[in-house]
Every structure is written in C-alpha cells, then in structure tokens.
Amino acid sequence: MNSATLRAAIIGCGSSSAGKGGAHSIGYAHGWAIGRVTNLKLVAVADRIEQNAADFCQEFSGCVAYRDYRTMLEREHPDVVTVSAFPPYREEMVMAALAAGAKGIVIEKPMATSLASAQRMMAAAANTGCRLFVHHQRRYGKPFEWWRDAVAHREIGELESIDIAQPFDTFMNFGPHLVDAALFALGRERQAVRAIGAVDTTVLGDYQGIPSETQLLASIHFTDGVRLSIEAGKRTCGRLPVLRANGTHGFAELRLDPLPDDACVFRKVCASGDVVSPATNEHFHHSEDGVLYVERAYRDICQALRTGASTRIDGDEAVRGLAIIMAAYEAGHQGRMLDFPINATDGEDLVV
Numbered sequence: 022m023n024s025a026t027l028r029a030a031i032i033g034c035g036s037s038s039a040g041k042g043g044a045h046s047i048g049y050a051h052g053w054a055i056g057r058v059t060n061l062k063l064v065a066v067a068d069r070i071e072q073n074a075a076d077f078c079q080e081f082s083g084c085v086a087y088r089d090y091r092t093m094l095e096r097e098h099p100d101v102v103t104v105s106a107f108p109p110y111r112e113e114m115v116m117a118a119l120a121a122g123a124k125g126i127v128i129e130k131p132m133a134t135s136l137a138s139a140q141r142m143m144a145a146a147a148n149t150g151c152r153l154f155v156h157h158q159r160r161y162g163k164p165f166e167w168w169r170d171a172v173a174h175r176e177i178g179e180l181e182s183i184d185i186a187q188p189f190d191t192f193m194n195f196g197p198h199l200v201d202a203a204l205f206a207l208g209r210e211r212q213a214v215r216a217i218g219a220v221d222t223t224v225l226g227d228y229q230g231i232p233s234e235t236q237l238l239a240s241i242h243f244t245d246g247v248r249l250s251i252e253a254g255k256r257t258c259g260r261l262p263v264l265r266a267n268g269t270h271g272f273a274e275l276r277l278d279p280l281p282d283d284a285c286v287f288r289k290v291c292a293s294g295d296v297v298s299p300a301t302n303e304h305f306h307h308s309e310d311g312v313l314y315v316e317r318a319y320r321d322i323c324q325a326l327r328t329g330a331s332t333r334i335d336g337d338e339a340v341r342g343l344a345i346i347m348a349a350y351e352a353g354h355q356g357r358m359l360d361f362p363i364n365a366t367d368g369e370d371l372v373v
C-alpha cells in the first residue's frame with residue numbers, strides 16, 4: 022500500500038445470502054466498488070452479527086472483521102468510513118468515525134432519521150475538516166444524467182413541475198433516492214419555499230427502525246414557481262412513472278422498469294412527439310454489473326478528498342433532500358403549510 026492509498030472501512034455489511042449488494046447487504050456493493058478504485062483499500066469491516074463480518078472477510082482478502090465498530094475505528098483509524106448499518110445508528114457512528122480521524126465518511130441513505138441529526142453531523146464534520154457524502158449513487162447513472170439534462174438544458178421547455186410516485190410504503194426509506202433525483206434535475210439554485218401534505222397512518226409499519234406510513238401526499242413549492250408533487254404508499258397509482266418532469270414543451274421520466282417499446286428506464290417526449298429512450302445497460306437501481314454507479318461515486322469521492330473538489334453526492338445536498346422529506350411529513354402531521362427553512366426541531370422526531 023503506498024502512502025497515497027486511502028484506507029477504507031465499512032460499518033454494517035449485511036449477510037452473504039443471495040441478493041447481497043443489491044436489495045440487501047449493500048455493504049457488499051461498497052466493498053466491490055472500493056476494490057475497483059486505485060489508491061483505495063478496504064482494510065476492515067464491523068458488523069454486530071459476527072458471522073456477517075466473518076463471511077464478508079472471506080470475500081475481501083486483507084479485510085479484518087470486527088463485531089464492535091468502535092473497536093474497529095480505534096484500532097484501524099481508517100481514512101474513509103462507510104456507514105451502511107441501520108438508519109437510527111447513523112449519528113453515533115458518524116460521530117465515532119469523526120473522533121477516530123476519518124477524512125471522508127460515506128453515509129447510506131437516508132442520511133438521518135431527523136433533520137436536526139443530519140445538521141449535527143454536518144457541523145461536527147466541518148469542525149474536524151472531514152467530508153460527508155451520502156450514497157445517492159444513482160446520480161452517476163446514465164438514465165439519471167439524461168433526466169437531469171432534459172430539465173437543465175430545457176429539452177422539455179421550461180420546467181413546470183416534477184411528480185414523484187412511489188408505489189410502496191416507507192417514503193423515508195426509498196424516497197431519499199427519488200427526492201435526490203428530483204434535486205439533481207432541479208439544480209442547486211432552486212430553493213424549496215413551502216410544503217403542504219397529508220399522511221395516512223391507518224396501518225403503521227417499521228423498516229430498519231424507520232416508522233412507515235400507509236400513504237403520503239405532499240406538494241413542495243420552489244422559488245420559481247416549480248412544484249414538486251409526492252405520492253407514496255402501496256395505493257399510489259401503479260401506472261405512473263416514479264419520476265416525471267413536466268415542461269412547457271414535453272416531459273422526461275424515469276421508470277423502475279422500461280415501458281414495452283422503450284429501450285431503457287429513461288424516456289423523453291418533446292414537442293415533436295418523438296419518444297427518446299436510448300439503449301443502455303444502465304438501469305434504475307444499478308448498472309448491468311450492479312456496481313458501476315457505486316464505483317463512480319467512490320472515484321468522485323477519492324478525487325474530492327485529494328483536491329477538495331465537490332462531488333455529486335456531497336452531504337449538504339442530502340440535507341436539502343432530507344429537509345424536503347421532513348417538511349412533507351411535518352406538514353401532513355400538523356395539517357398546515359410550512360415555510361422553508363423548516364425549523365430543524367420540526368423534524369426532530371419522525372412520527373408517522
């Protein structure tokens with residue numbers, strides 16, 4: 022290992038059962054991606070299930086298994102720490118990684134279970150000079166770049182609204198990807214100004230310690246009059262794309278699966294009426310090999326840690342997304358319109 026090599030460690034790798042690195046055990050996708058990046062070396066993993074950490078090290082030679090992440094951080098002092106355990110542990114893990122001298126921390130989504138928690142992490146990281154990144158890896162996928170370009174380059178005319186339709190529950194779990202994709206297209210200049218929403222809590226669930234609502238509906242207004250609409254829950258209309266940007270001269274959308282006549286999950290329809298859906302082996306959730314988006318993310322992160330450049334997945338952008346999600350829930354709970362910036366304590370406890 023040369024002196025320029027950054028030492029990486031993962032907290033929360035998951036089990037080695039079928040489907041690892043995708044639907045579950047996302048720690049494997051991080052491990053595979055880290056292995057593909059020059060000057061980044063995976064040195065350790067911690068998982069509170071001892072067998073998970075041991076199995077993980079069978080796959081990644083040179084990686085040392087720990088059961089307790091604090092012991093791992095104290096002994097290894099990794100430069101880059103990936104936090105992919107359950108969301109309620111984010112803050113304590115990030116704070117421990119900061120105390121152990123991490124230069125960069127990659128946090129799985131959702132970044133936190135409250136806005137105040139995300140803001141505390143950002144402030145603490147700024148104090149130590151550590152960079153926080155949130156794993157919104159879809160920003161590195163071609164369909165998502167085409168979607169952003171269709172909006173940013175006005176290929177669909179002037180943007181009027183973006184619709185999010187998540188046809189399953191726990192918006193707090195998957196919604197961060199969708200809101201992040203919306204923000205990717207909306208750009209950094211547009212700011213959310215107010216939110217109104219409704220939350221149905223008839224049947225409550227729990228996913229990895231995140232409470233899950235029955236159905237969520239929200240409307241977020243942006244500075245230039247653009248509206249972001251959100252519907253999430255099992256009873257969301259199944260014919261809708263998960264993301265659609267509506268412009269004055271057409272629309273661009275992203276679907277979980279391509280429509281029968283489309284070549285990919287992205288489709289754009291402009292004033293001419295022609296459908297654009299380019300062939301690609303990059304999909305909604307990941308690339309053909311499952312790791313490309315994550316690998317691109319780590320390349321960007323390493324470059325950022327060397328040069329100080331920003332990345333597509335900087336923590337402040339994730340905080341922006343989290344504020345929108347929390348405002349949607351809070352407006353629903355309080356039954357009134359909320360103005361941005363929402364008070365962090367409004368979203369301190371997510372109660373669905």
Ligand SMILES: NC(=O)c1ccc[n+]([C@@H]2O[C@H](COP(=O)([O-])OP(=O)(O)OC[C@H]3O[C@@H](n4cnc5c(N)ncnc54)[C@H](O)[C@@H]3O)[C@@H](O)[C@H]2O)c1
Binds near residue numbers: 034044090194
């Ligand atoms: N970015 C993506 O596309 C994507 C995909 C899947 C999951 N995720 C996110 O990754 C996170 C993990 O999801 P998963 O599906 O990999 O879960 P998982 O259950 O497969 O793996 C999580 C692992 O974390 C370990 N863990 C939990 N608490 C711990 C603690 N206190 N100390 C040490 N280890 C601990 C568990 O034992 C488990 O092995 C979630 O926040 C999820 O939303 C993101």
